[in-house]
Amino acid sequence: MTFAIELAYWQQTILRVVGVLVALLLPAGTFVYVFLFKMMSFMQSRIGPNEAGPYGSMQLLAEVGKFLQKEDIVPAKADRRLFLLAPFVVVVSAFLVYVAVPFGPDAFFADIDTGIFYVMAVSSISVLGILMAGWASANKYSLMGGLRAAGQLIAYELPMVLAVVGVVIQAGTLNMQEIVIAQNEGAVFGIDWIGNPYVLTQFVGFAIFLVATQAELAQTPFDMPVAESELVTGYMTEYSGLRFLLFFIAEFATAGAFAAVAATLFLGGWALPWISIDSDWMNILGPLILFAKVMLIAFLIFWFRFTYPRLREDQLQQVAWKFLVPLALANIMVTGILKVAF
């Protein structure tokens, strides 16, 4: 990467930190307003927030302000250090996922050769944070919520990784940048004018990835870890103020991160088939294209969330182990055979 001006290492680092903050908070805020506030309201035939700012668009700032004013309470018997640390661990997991996502030919935070492997690995750091939160709260409901969350996240990690393997086989690389390029230059059955977004050839993998994402984010059909009515928002029960806000941000930031990964793996990432991927303009256009695709994936995620009721805990585990994992394994096998055959 060549800049007109050379930047010192610390300057580059600051730029990267600011960039990843924007990449994290912008989709998270957009999701909350567009999907959680407005789309959910419309799907329930009501208006949603409409007082703060035009069409209620400043509502989110009001909510953040409210949380910042609240007292940060730590229960007397809580494991103090773990309790204070846990929300940051959860947020950091979302940050780390963004590091490997490419936004343009030269616009990325880090070009990691085993990018998708790294993404899958760091995305499970949030399980640690959730277990820490549940354990440190010294509250049986929190502990139950934390354990449920850990069981669920670990169960759905597996189909997610296996769904990704299909893409990796087809692209022949673990590097997310190269996966994007492979999709852009590929062809489906000789038709090459749309490239080969893997949602076409890896549709099963895409579906499994979406279901697993839904479970990883604890969105509604799989939201037992935070079940409001039984576990009083699970592992977050004892949190208030800024730390509750961090959990809240982490939920939507992780949604954005997984949506970005799904868009990169299955929808062609920052590239569009009609635009040359080598042009410098793609460094500016690429993030916008990726953002549009992220919004599309997020629309699906939240559409499912607002439609379906909650599964039972054993049904959740059955879906993962008895249905998704065998399906993903079959998908890998078929992909491998076809890859060798053609």
Added chain:
Amino acid sequence: MPRVPGLVKGLGVTLRTMGRTVTQGPVTVQYPRAKEAPPIRARGVIALREENCTVCMLCARSCPDWCIYIEGHKEKAPPRRPGGKPRTVSALDRFDIDFALCMYCGICVEVCPFDALFWSPEYEYSETRIADLLHDKSKLGEWMETVPEAPELEAGAEKKGKK
């Protein structure tokens, strides 16, 4: 997997609802600025037609949570015909309903033999102090204006009572 069609149908329902809300507006109303017309037989508040009340106390006795307060006295009314004896009638001194206690069961309205009590759909009478929910007969009488016309009787039904 027989459940899949149901899952897909559910997605359709939410998507259609979203489209309808965007194009035709929501079913909810922005309350202080816009108001819904309550249904015709809505149980908003109990109104009193004072001249029909005979201080018979049936409503106060039938009230399950004792929220009706009635006081009256006997007085002489002029005779019906010239030369007759003055009639004895009951006059209403006090008729209060404590809407902090009332549970809107409507037994008083049902039990009143002289059509003195009515349901009104009026609902905007909340107070900041709970004691202010005790309303006297003049206030209950004002609500008579909001009582809708009685619905048409069914064909063949006999009209009872005097109105």
